[in-house]
Amino acid sequence: MLVLDAHQDCLRRVLDRGDDLGERIPGTHGDLNVWKKGGCNIVWFSAWIDPRRYPDELAVRRVNNLLGALNQQLRLHPDELVSCVTAADCRAAAAAGKIAALRAIEGGIGINNDISLIEKFRRMGVRRMNLTWRGNLDWAGSSQACPGYDRKPHKEKGLSDFGKQVVREMNRVGMVVDLSHCSDSTFYDAIAVSTKPVICSHSNCRAMAPHVRNITDEMLRKLAEKDGVIGVNFYTEYVKGGGLKERFGAPDLEKVLDLIDHMVKVAGIDHVGIGSDWDGGITPVKGLEDASKLPDLFAGMRKRGYSEEDIRKFAGENFLRVIEANER
């Protein structure tokens, strides 16, 4: 079975601490060993830019360095990790018993208001970009403020004309538009402009877990109409419910299964996948502490009556369909 994690954040520790993905380092969530153990054979690596540390042109350099760190890992582990750009590449790598490595940029700050960088990064293999991380950009609104970066008080805003151009350019070159972290207005603006399926790589639903990083049921339905996919996020903060008792109890794998049930009820089984957020500075829920635990998630789905076909879609086929649709 193809198992695709649409949001893995280990590149920053690989770059900043010199971590090697061939080693198991306590406290981390993803590496070659745990991916193999958990049957995760497609990893979408996120090049995350902290705007407080890497504003303006430093953001572009940061993306280059993070992608360079992944390339170094690919050279170090040629028998285990394979550079992939298309859905077909991923299938071939998995069939050969290797782990497929896809690239993503987390934060439109990475193009530093230069539209030509989208094609340049696409040529370097980047297949996805989050329009925003935290903090409003000149051209796109975020769901959260970013103290230390926001130059004006954070206000809800959507896409500017330039932001709409960014979406069109991403469509043109085949870079998947990722709306996790965006404001609701940016989400709706991007959905209206994009001619290709879009995703929320690592978000949950507000109806179950009220947090601005999660999306409403109406947004979930819009995403499904666009043939997009939401990746369920394992971060405790985005999983826990809004009730007083729920807020103080640590959520576990069963709560993630509740989220999946809700997402499937609203959007359908074709529009839900995995976006762990592992290694993204998160505390994962109990029972999903690292990638070796993924089989427990599938076992939980089986117990709740999901068919093998449903699980195959959820595990990887849905995101692969979106990647493919963005290749045409």
Ligand SMILES: [Zn+2]
């Ligand atoms: Zn994120």
